[in-house]
Amino acid sequence: MYPENFRYTKEHEWVLVEGDTYTIGITDHAQQELGDIVYVDLPKPGTTLEQGKSLGSVESVKAVSDVYAPVSGEVTEINGILADAPEKLNEDPHGAAWLVKVKPSAPGELAGLMSAADYEAYIGAEK
Amino acid sequence: MPQASALRTTALNSVHRASGAKMVDFGGWDMPVQYSGIIDEHQAVRTGAGVFDVSHMGEIEIRGPEAATLVNFATTNNIRKLKIGQAHYSGLLYETGGFVDDILVHKVADDDYFLCVNASNQEKDFEHIRSLNRFDAQVELASDRYTQLAIQGPRAKATLQKLTPVDLGGIKYYWFADGVVAGTPARIAHTGYTGEDGFEIYVPPSESVRMWNEVLAAGREFGIKPCGLGARNTLRLEAKMALYGHEIDASITPLEADLAWIVKFDKGEFVGREALVRQQEAGVKRKLVGFEMRGRGIGRDGYEVYLDGAPAGWVTSGSPSPHLNKNIGLCYLPSGQAHPGVAIQIMIRNQPVDAVTVETPFYKRAK
Numbered sequence: 001m002y003p004e005n006f007r008y009t010k011e012h013e014w015v016l017v018e019g020d021t022y023t024i025g026i027t028d029h030a031q032q033e034l035g036d037i038v039y040v041d042l043p044k045p046g047t048t049l050e051q052g053k054s055l056g057s058v059e060s061v062k063a064v065s066d067v068y069a070p071v072s073g074e075v076t077e078i079n080g081i082l083a084d085a086p087e088k089l090n091e092d093p094h095g096a097a098w099l100v101k102v103k104p105s106a107p108g109e110l111a112g113l114m115s116a117a118d119y120e121a122y123i124g125a126e127k
Numbered sequence: 128m129p130q131a132s133a134l135r136t137t138a139l140n141s142v143h144r145a146s147g148a149k150m151v152d153f154g155g156w157d158m159p160v161q162y163s164g165i166i167d168e169h170q171a172v173r174t175g176a177g178v179f180d181v182s183h184m185g186e187i188e189i190r191g192p193e194a195a196t197l198v199n200f201a202t203t204n205n206i207r208k209l210k211i212g213q214a215h216y217s218g219l220l221y222e223t224g225g226f227v228d229d230i231l232v233h234k235v236a237d238d239d240y241f242l243c244v245n246a247s248n249q250e251k252d253f254e255h256i257r258s259l260n261r262f263d264a265q266v267e268l269a270s271d272r273y274t275q276l277a278i279q280g281p282r283a284k285a286t287l288q289k290l291t292p293v294d295l296g297g298i299k300y301y302w303f304a305d306g307v308v309a310g311t312p313a314r315i316a317h318t319g320y321t322g323e324d325g326f327e328i329y330v331p332p333s334e335s336v337r338m339w340n341e342v343l344a345a346g347r348e349f350g351i352k353p354c355g356l357g358a359r360n361t362l363r364l365e366a367k368m369a370l371y372g373h374e375i376d377a378s379i380t381p382l383e384a385d386l387a388w389i390v391k392f393d394k395g396e397f398v399g400r401e402a403l404v405r406q407q408e409a410g411v412k413r414k415l416v417g418f419e420m421r422g423r424g425i426g427r428d429g430y431e432v433y434l435d436g437a438p439a440g441w442v443t444s445g446s447p448s449p450h451l452n453k454n455i456g457l458c459y460l461p462s463g464q465a466h467p468g469v470a471i472q473i474m475i476r477n478q479p480v481d482a483v484t485v486e487t488p489f490y491k492r493a494k
Contacts, residue, residue: 035149035357036166038447039423057476059425061165061447062357064476090164 001028001120003094007110008119013070014094015113022071025098026058026089029123034060037089040082042100047075049102051109056099058089071109073102137182138274138335148355154247154372156183159355168358169449172321173490176280176346177354180339181320185249185270186329187242193262198232198240201259201398203381205391209234214301214318218389219244219252220399224380224406228252229369231318233303241314243275243327245371259398274335278342279325279362281492282349287326289345291315295326309334309341320359322366322490364444364455365490367417373428373443374415374457382406383459385415413440414465417487418473420454422480426473432458433472433479439464442473448489455489456482 006014012030016023031037039059049055049069056067078100081088088097114122134157143150148159159180162168171177189198199206204217211234219227228248233241244252253268260266278287288295293306293315303316311334319325330338343351360370369375374384381390382403390403420426425445432440445456460471467486472479 032149035161036164038425061361061449062160064425064427 002116004116006094006116007070007113008116008122009068009070009113010122011068011070012123013067015070015110016098017110020103021076022073022102022104023098024055024070024100024102026067026093027119028093030058030065031090031093034058034063034065035090036061037086039064040086040089040099042078042082043075045075045077048105049073049075051106067099069102070113071102071104072106073104075100076103077101135183137180138332139180139182139339142336142339143180146353148353151356153183153356156246158183159353160357161355162353165355165357165361166449168352168354169361171350171352172280172323172325172354172358172362173450174281176278176282176286176349176351177321177358178339178342178346178351179277179279179354179356179359180274181277181327181359182274182332182335183246184275185244185246185252185268186273186275187244187249187253187256188267188269189240189242189256189264190238190267191262191264192238194238194240194264197256197260197262197264197266198242199394199397200262201256202230202232203390203397203399204232205394206232206234206240207394211236212302212304214303214316216389218381218386218399219255220381220397220403221377222398222402223377224382224399224402225377226371226375226379226381226384227255227377229371229375229386231316233314233316235305248371272331273329274332274338275327275329276338276342277319277321277325277327277359278346279319279321279323279354280349280351281324282346282351283323283325286342286346286349286351287315287328290341309338311338320366320368321362322368322488323362323492360444361446361449364446364457365448365450365488367457367488370444380406380411382411383413383415411462413459414462415443415457416460416465416467416469416484417489418456418458418471418482419485420456420473420480420482422482424473424475424478424480425454426456426458426475426480426482431474432460433474434460434464434469436472439471445473450490453489455485457487460484
């Protein structure tokens with residue numbers, strides 16, 4: 001369920017590292033908790049992200065939730081499909097419905113994130 | 128998150144948990160917020176059928192030779208107009224005119240009334256009514272004796288009819304009958320909180336799981352879905368039905384909440400009457416009105432409403448409308464502006480977003 005090559009946060013974001021590009025998304029657990037997603041608000045390319053600060057928000061029928069930057073860096077690309085098809089985030093949160101791509105400014109931050117096994121244990125305990 | 132054990136549960140709690148429903152703390156009750164998804168469940172009720180466990184709702188029974196006198200004194204609607212087997216929506220008010228609760232009153236017999244009240248208000252309602260009982264009436268909090276299921280949607284009647292010999296077509300809207308459903312004694316009421324046709328049945332808790340499964344099996348051919356409180360909320364909002372703690376509470380009167388139709392001034396004395404008369408004479412200062420978002424965003428419960436750049440009111444309920452595909456809500460505004468066609472702004476996460484007041488209900492079923 002949770003890809004081994006991703007790193008995870010306690011706030012239910014994931015990061016995929018591919019060279020100098022970090023792709024950020026929210027986890028399947030997060031989309032399940034939110035339910036039917038109706039809006040995704042993302043920062044503009046060029047925005048500087050600071051680890052732990054809000055990068056945008058995801059809104060479902062029930063509620064709106066902040067998405068927190070799992071790492072610091074500069075936004076290089078946002079996922080355009082989510083503006084017209086926010087429900088993709090319910091369908092494929094670990095794949096096609098990634099949120100932003102970032103050029104990291106402090107790669108050392110990754111070491112503080114969780115592995116897939118640790119994240120699964122974490123959400124298991126949260127329940 | 129509070130432990131489930133600290134929360135109150137209905138007799139169907141294990142069924143909800145076993146079927147993977149997402150559970151939430153709803154006013155101290157561990158209740159399903161959704162099964163398959165709010166939008167999916169909402170559309171099932173608008174187009175087919177849905178079943179809700181609403182056993183957290185409370186029941187208060189008032190009996191005796193002066194039961195009608197007590198009910199008429201404690202509530203805003205006119206109990207003397209009810210026939211045996213008929214129900215109505217009513218208000219339970221404080222002397223200030225604010226709501227203790229909004230309730231359904233069913234007339235079982237001339238000396239027997241059955242009240243359906245909000246879950247988290249039931250003990251408060253019971254104490255309130257008892258405190259007013261200077262009449263020869265017995266007041267009993269009977270919630271433990273009832274499981275309540277709401278079967279709602281255009282195919283609700285066809286679903287329930289398969290389980291009962293009672294002719295459901297003979298029960299008019301807001302009437303009820305006592306009969307048998309799936310072999311169990313049941314109170315069958317042609318009522319609901321979705322804006323759709325449907326029934327609410329009251330059965331003994333010991334029969335809850337079997338009844339739930341019987342309803343789901345009977346409705347399978349109509350695509351019935353188990354539904355949670357999330358869809359119940361979006362459905363009632365489209366139909367502009369009030370939710371205690373949102374549109375109404377102790378600080379809001381029926382005249383403000385666009386519920387003057389449940390206040391019968393000409394019936395004689397009742398609790399809250401004097402305050403309402405004074406408010407009517409002085410002029411009602413704020414009123415509930417519907418709105419639709421024009422800008423991007425959802426005006427949610429508690430958000431501030433601005434008129435011409437100045438704070439003027441607040442949102443009581445706001446949500447995407449799954450059926451209308453718009454973002455809708457209800458808000459309080461000064462009475463002079465609480466009519467359709469007024470441009471307003473709603474502060475959404477510190478940004479003013481355009482909206483406009485509209486006619487309600489947002490959704491009305493075709494008769």
